Amino acid sequence: MENQFRESKEIICTACPMGCHTVVERENNTLLVRGARCPRGERYVKEEADDPRRIVATTIKIQNGNIRRLPVKTSRPFPRDQIRALVQAISPLEVSAPVKRGEIIKSNLFGENIDLVATRDVPLKDKKKITHY
Amino acid sequence: MPKKVLADVVVIGGGPAGMAAALGARESGAKIVFLLERGDELGGILNQCIHAGFGVQRFGEELTGPEYAGIYKDRLASSSIEVMTSTLVCEVNRDGYVKAVNRSGIWEISARSVVMAMGCRERTRDMIRIPGTRPSGVFTAGLVQYMVNVDGLLPGKEAVILGSGDIGLIVARRLELEGVRVNAVVEIRDSLSGLVRNYVQCLLDFNIPMLFSHTVTGIRGEDRVEAVKISKVDNSWRPIKGASQWMECDCLLLSVGLIPENELTQRLGIPICPESGGPYIDEKGTTEIPHIFACGNVSSVFDLVDYVSIISERTGSAAALKNPPAPVSFILECGGGVGLVVPQRIRERGEGDIFVRPATALRDGNIRFQRGERIIYEKPISICRPSEMIRIPSRGIEWPHETGKVKIEIDGEPVQGI
Numbered sequence: 001m002e003n004q005f006r007e008s009k010e011i012i013c014t015a016c017p018m019g020c021h022t023v024v025e026r027e028n029n030t031l032l033v034r035g036a037r038c039p040r041g042e043r044y045v046k047e048e049a050d051d052p053r054r055i056v057a058t059t060i061k062i063q064n065g066n067i068r069r070l071p072v073k074t075s076r077p078f079p080r081d082q083i084r085a086l087v088q089a090i091s092p093l094e095v096s097a098p099v100k101r102g103e104i105i106k107s108n109l110f111g112e113n114i115d116l117v118a119t120r121d122v123p124l125k126d127k128k129k130i131t132h133y
Numbered sequence: 134m135p136k137k138v139l140a141d142v143v144v145i146g147g148g149p150a151g152m153a154a155a156l157g158a159r160e161s162g163a164k165i166v167f168l169l170e171r172g173d174e175l176g177g178i179l180n181q182c183i184h185a186g187f188g189v190q191r192f193g194e195e196l197t198g199p200e201y202a203g204i205y206k207d208r209l210a211s212s213s214i215e216v217m218t219s220t221l222v223c224e225v226n227r228d229g230y231v232k233a234v235n236r237s238g239i240w241e242i243s244a245r246s247v248v249m250a251m252g253c254r255e256r257t258r259d260m261i262r263i264p265g266t267r268p269s270g271v272f273t274a275g276l277v278q279y280m281v282n283v284d285g286l287l288p289g290k291e292a293v294i295l296g297s298g299d300i301g302l303i304v305a306r307r308l309e310l311e312g313v314r315v316n317a318v319v320e321i322r323d324s325l326s327g328l329v330r331n332y333v334q335c336l337l338d339f340n341i342p343m344l345f346s347h348t349v350t351g352i353r354g355e356d357r358v359e360a361v362k363i364s365k366v367d368n369s370w371r372p373i374k375g376a377s378q379w380m381e382c383d384c385l386l387l388s389v390g391l392i393p394e395n396e397l398t399q400r401l402g403i404p405i406c407p408e409s410g411g412p413y414i415d416e417k418g419t420t421e422i423p424h425i426f427a428c429g430n431v432s433s434v435f436d437l438v439d440y441v442s443i444i445s446e447r448t449g450s451a452a453a454l455k456n457p458p459a460p461v462s463f464i465l466e467c468g469g470g471v472g473l474v475v476p477q478r479i480r481e482r483g484e485g486d487i488f489v490r491p492a493t494a495l496r497d498g499n500i501r502f503q504r505g506e507r508i509i510y511e512k513p514i515s516i517c518r519p520s521e522m523i524r525i526p527s528r529g530i531e532w533p534h535e536t537g538k539v540k541i542e543i544d545g546e547p548v549q550g551i
């Protein structure tokens with residue numbers, strides 16, 4: 001029932017270091033951008049207003065490796081507003097070494113067709129080496 | 134008995150700078166190359182930087198720190214470079230003698246060239262003199278990044294972060310994702326130190342408040358931090374009387390700057406540039422001693438690892454060559470608006486890049502290189518911030534025939550806030 005829908009939002013463009021402060025207005029189904037200095041920024045700001053996404057990076061537990069945490073990331077930008085839920089959902093995951101960089105740890109996160117991938121190699125624990133800091 | 138070996142090039146430090154330098158040296162014909170790293174593995178700071186944002190310049194895609202490091206680790210593994218991890222270099226002398234220690238004992242490596250690639254370390258509470266009690270719970274931000282990302286440990290439940298540089302911003306987001314509440318990021322300047330992108334994606338995305346023109350002037354708590362005193366400051370960064378409040382938290386994270394790690398360099402008697410905190414170097418990374426080189430964060434704190442890799446490869450190549458360097462033609466000096474410049478010495482005109490860090494955030498301005506009265510380079514800049522170095526290819530500069538000092542200046546309108 002959004003016949004006369006009108007909303008305005010302030011968005012800082014981060015498509016380049018300028019960091020233009022823009023205002024996006026949504027009138028019915030069209031987006032209007034004020035304050036962007038270039039077309040690329042305008043496109044970016046519209047996307048940011050409609051469907052903001054981020055690459056999410058976190059760590060999960062790894063057994064039998066020479067380190068305790070395996071760094072992972074989403075294979076593509078993931079919906080921003082579900083990032084906390086995503087990190088909570090993947091935090092109980094546990095894998096076992098060896099793991100290779102780029103290996104898919106979990107596919108199709110939240111039905112988004114985005115995978116969780118390992119971002120480094122973790123070889124099997126070398127018994128001779130002790131890791132501490 | 135120390136183990137004695139000979140080498141063409143010894144690289145000290147196995148971060149992105151050292152890895153690229155070792156590969157550069159090998160590719161330029163050095164036969165025996167040693168890469169010595171005190172940590173258990175190569176990669177340096179990249180191993181703890183699990184966020185995406187590396188490699189856009191070098192590889193055309195946004196990689197995480199471990200992925201970027203992984204590419205270089207693989208290259209090293211398939212090269213004939215002698216990599217020694219868990220190996221601490223404790224001494225270097227002017228003749229290229231390097232003394233290192235590891236589990237198998239003491240090593241004495243006699244090298245034709247030595248590349249310093251030791252990176253940098255964080256400034257601590259003592260260096261910024263925060264008064265108050267001395268409880269546990271005061272950390273540097275980079276240490277917390279290591280604890281969380283590598284060891285899986287959290288620093289507390291509620292944090293305050295001092296400093297709006299990129300490390301502080303990135304760590305703030307990381308803590309929020311792990312369930313640690315970040316009550317505020319406090320910045321003494323009136324403008325952001327880090328990237329706007331990090332401000333948006335690390336603070337705004339998580340509703341973390343940012344306080345400009347504020348600093349921490351006290352810590353309360355006996356065994357553990359209980360609260361920190363946050364004060365408003367005036368234009369000269371002095372706390373304003375009566376304008377302070379206590380904010381509860383159980384940990385304080387300091388992101389108040391990095392210092393190039395140059396103890397080994399200084400003990401050699403190599404002079405350190407007060408602006409960059411690293412040795413004076415030329416476009417190839419040569420220090421005042423012709424067969425001793427420096428690259429990466431040990432020469433100056435870089436914001437983009439891509440640049441570190443590019444420069445360091447060049448430095449490694451130079452270290453592999455046997456001919457002595459050409460005489461110094463130009464000395465680059467910081468003028469108004471310039472925080473630092475690296476390299477500070479130019480031997481060969483048109484080679485490599487020059488990196489300039491602005492002292493403050495400015496918009497709609499100009500950057501200028503001047504030899505005496507003559508302007509040899511000028512370019513408008515729409516915006517510049519201390520968090521981003523300005524990269525100027527040396528071939529774009531009209532180096533004059535006459536050698537000497539070149540002054541660099543930046544002017545423009547000050548930026549406040551974001």
Ligand SMILES: Cc1cc2nc3c(=O)[nH]c(=O)nc-3n(C[C@H](O)[C@H](O)[C@H](O)COP(=O)(O)OP(=O)(O)OC[C@H]3O[C@@H](n4cnc5c(N)ncnc54)[C@H](O)[C@@H]3O)c2cc1C
Pocket residue numbers: 145146147148149150151169170171172176177178179182185186187188220221222223250251252253275278299300303394428429430431434435436437438439441
């Ligand atoms: C929190 C943070 C976020 C960053 N984010 C980005 C980003 O998003 N994008 C980007 O491009 N760049 C980023 N950077 C910058 C980039 O990571 C650095 O510029 C780069 O890592 C510097 O490389 P380096 O090899 O000079 O130093 P380091 O990575 O610090 O490596 C130095 C190495 O030398 C070793 N060493 C020191 N002394 C000795 C000794 N005496 N004997 C043996 N070994 C020794 C150390 O153990 C270390 O491994 C970030 C940096 C930080 C800290």
Ligand code: SF4
Pocket residue numbers: 013014015016017018019020035036037038039040041042044
């Ligand atoms: S609008 Fe254009 S100029 Fe402004 S920040 Fe975005 S990309 Fe840069």
